[in-house]
Amino acid sequence: xxxxxxxxxxxxxxxxxxxxxxxxxxxxxxxxxxxxxxxxxxxxxxxxxxxxxxxxxxxxxxxxxxxxxxxxxxxxxxxxxxxxxxxxxxxxxxxxxxxxxxxxxxxxxxxxxxxxxxxxxxxxxxxxxxxxxxxx
Amino acid sequence: xxxxxxxxxxxxxxxxxxxxxxxxxxxxxxxxxxxxxxxxxxxxxxxxxxxxxxxxxxxxxxxxxxxxxxxxxxxxxxxxxxxxxxxxxxxxxxxxxxxxxxxxxxxxxxxxxxxxxxxxxxxxxxxxxxxxxxxxxxxxxxxxxxxxxxxxxxxxxxxxxxxxxxxxxxxxxxxxxxxxxx
Numbered sequence: 001x002x003x004x005x006x007x008x009x010x011x012x013x014x015x016x017x018x019x020x021x022x023x024x025x026x027x028x029x030x031x032x033x034x035x036x037x038x039x040x041x042x043x044x045x046x047x048x049x050x051x052x053x054x055x056x057x058x059x060x061x062x063x064x065x066x067x068x069x070x071x072x073x074x075x076x077x078x079x080x081x082x083x084x085x086x087x088x089x090x091x092x093x094x095x096x097x098x099x100x101x102x103x104x105x106x107x108x109x110x111x112x113x114x115x116x117x118x119x120x121x122x123x124x125x126x127x128x129x130x131x132x133x134x135x136x
Numbered sequence: 137x138x139x140x141x142x143x144x145x146x147x148x149x150x151x152x153x154x155x156x157x158x159x160x161x162x163x164x165x166x167x168x169x170x171x172x173x174x175x176x177x178x179x180x181x182x183x184x185x186x187x188x189x190x191x192x193x194x195x196x197x198x199x200x201x202x203x204x205x206x207x208x209x210x211x212x213x214x215x216x217x218x219x220x221x222x223x224x225x226x227x228x229x230x231x232x233x234x235x236x237x238x239x240x241x242x243x244x245x246x247x248x249x250x251x252x253x254x255x256x257x258x259x260x261x262x263x264x265x266x267x268x269x270x271x272x273x274x275x276x277x278x279x280x281x282x283x284x285x286x287x288x289x290x291x292x293x294x295x296x297x298x299x300x301x302x303x304x305x306x307x308x309x310x311x312x313x314x315x316x317x318x
Contacts, residue, residue, distance in 0.1 A: 040307070040309075043312070044309065044312040045312075047312035047313070048312060051313075093294070094291070096287070096291070097284075098284070098287075100283075101277075101286070102280065106275050106276075109274050109275045110274065110315070113274050113287065113290060114271065114313040114315045115312070115313060116287070116291060116294065117267055117291075117293075117315070117316070118294075118311070118312055119294070120297070121294060121295075121298035121308040121309030121314060122298075122308070122309060123298070124295055124299050124301075124309075125298065125302070125307070125309065128308065133206070135207050135210040135214070135295060136210070
């Protein structure tokens with residue numbers, strides 16, 4: 001893990017952000033998330049995708065994401081999607097916490113860290129909507 | 137999505153940030169050990185901030201009730217574990233953690249907290265400062281292990297910041313990039 005290149009790390013983060021975009025788009029289409037919350041989270045994730053893509057600047061070879069079986073199953077109702085989204089956001093925050101410190105270019109760490117912080121806030125927003133404690 | 141912040145709130149936040157800056161800045165540096173450039177001075181600064189945070193949350197608990205009190209108590213427990221992790225990191229570098237201050241000494245530097253709203257605004261200021269400090273640490277620490285520690289704590293602080301905003305009736309995240317900048 002320690003010797004992954006910056007491009008490898010960024011490509012992984014981009015794929016995770018694209019999964020979040022796909023999840024919120026699908027949830028909004030299927031009414032599986034509150035419209036206002038979903039629109040806000042989707043707008044943020046699209047900005048994250050754009051930022052990571054810009055950072056990659058054509059150096060990587062991002063892979064297309066396809067809907068996962070877990071997402072399809074979670075779209076049945078808002079409760080299921082909320083749990084799914086919290087897990088997906090948590091996993092993404094964990095990936096940032098692992099990847100950002102490993103980036104060799106120190107100038108990339110703070111801006112990408114600011115995306116991680118936003119992800120943490122998304123987890124809180126989803127928990128608040130689900131009515132579960134905000135801090136574990 | 138952008139929160140409405142009055143001039144008074146903004147000034148209050150800036151004042152609290154200054155108070156917190158003084159909490160960490162007055163603590164003595166680690167007394168012994170590792171070479172300059174190892175990151176130990178930065179660890180000492182972060183530890184001072186965490187200890188001030190634990191004391192600050194203790195003060196907040198005095199005026200909070202209900203769910204907000206429960207959430208802030210959970211945050212304080214995590215700040216304690218952060219402080220312990222930073223003490224361990226200092227020791228692993230061969231240093232001695234600075235002694236810190238008494239709770240009364242910290243509390244003399246805090247703003248007066250008369251209501252739950254005062255406490256939550258103070259807590260949000262505190263979390264913004266911590267997010268900013270850990271994002272800088274992720275950039276500045278020379279060793280990967282220290283950067284990983286800082287990033288892990290920063291992820292917790294992100295949750296705390298979002299929680300304090302929600303408890304204040306604000307959106308958890310007001311923008312796609314959250315730096316803790318005031």
